[in-house]
Amino acid sequence: MAGTGHADSGTFFESVFAVVQLVPFGRVTSYGAIAAFLGTKGSARMVGWAMNASHTSVTRIPAHRVVNRNGLLTGRHHFGSPAIMQQLLENEGVEVKDNQVVRFAELFWDPARELI
DNA sequence: GGTGTGACCAGCT
DNA sequence: AAGCTGGCCACAC
Numbered sequence: 001m002a003g004t005g006h007a008d009s010g011t012f013f014e015s016v017f018a019v020v021q022l023v024p025f026g027r028v029t030s031y032g033a034i035a036a037f038l039g040t041k042g043s044a045r046m047v048g049w050a051m052n053a054s055h056t057s058v059t060r061i062p063a064h065r066v067v068n069r070n071g072l073l074t075g076r077h078h079f080g081s082p083a084i085m086q087q088l089l090e091n092e093g094v095e096v097k098d099n100q101v102v103r104f105a106e107l108f109w110d111p112a113r114e115l116i
Numbered sequence: 117g118g119t120g121t122g123a124c125c126a127g128c129t
Numbered sequence: 130a131a132g133c134t135g136g137c138c139a140c141a142c
Contacts (some may be wrong), residue, residue, distance in 0.1 A: 012139060031124055035137090041125095043138045048123040053140080068124065075123030 012038070016050040017057055019111050023065045026092045027109035028101055030069045037111040051075060064088040071104030 019034050031044040031051075040046060047066075054061035064085040068074045076085035076099060086096045095102040 035124085040138065042136070044124040045122055045136095046124090046138050046140090049121085049139070051123060063123080066123080073123090078123055 012040075012046065013050045013053055013057070016047050017054060017059060017061050020051070020054070020061050020063065020066055021059065022111065023062060023109055026094055026107070028065050028067055028071070028089070028094060028104065028107050029109045029111065030067060030071075032069050033108075033110050033112065034066070048075065052078060062088075065092075065109075067101055067104070071101040071108075073099045073101070 015038050016034060019037060020029075023029050031047040032041070034047045035041055035044040038047075051061070051063045051066060054063050063075065064073075064079065066075070073085050073089075073096065076082045079085045079088075086099065089096050089101065094107060101107060
């Protein structure tokens, strides 16, 4: 309580973290999909903002599996190095080219469709 | 307590 | 066709 620094103080963040952690290995999802799954459709920005706090969470969040609707690695700059996100994705077998996930439609993991 | 911002999305010009 | 603005909600100062 008294969120003085504990990022887990918020429910929304925990929900986002939980969904991201549920993303299978070698799969990717989008901010809007998570937002829609949480019921806050249109608030995809909050998901991205939650990801920003993901590194504050004690739990390791595979934020590299979260990309924008176009499959573009928009948040690559927030990993400390712009190449880390792509490196992590390629490490999982996800091919990335031009900061974009190849076969994004096939690797796309929708929580509202597969998680249920 | 109000204002600003943010790793987006979709629509309008 | 392409660029930009608005809108959405939650967190920090």
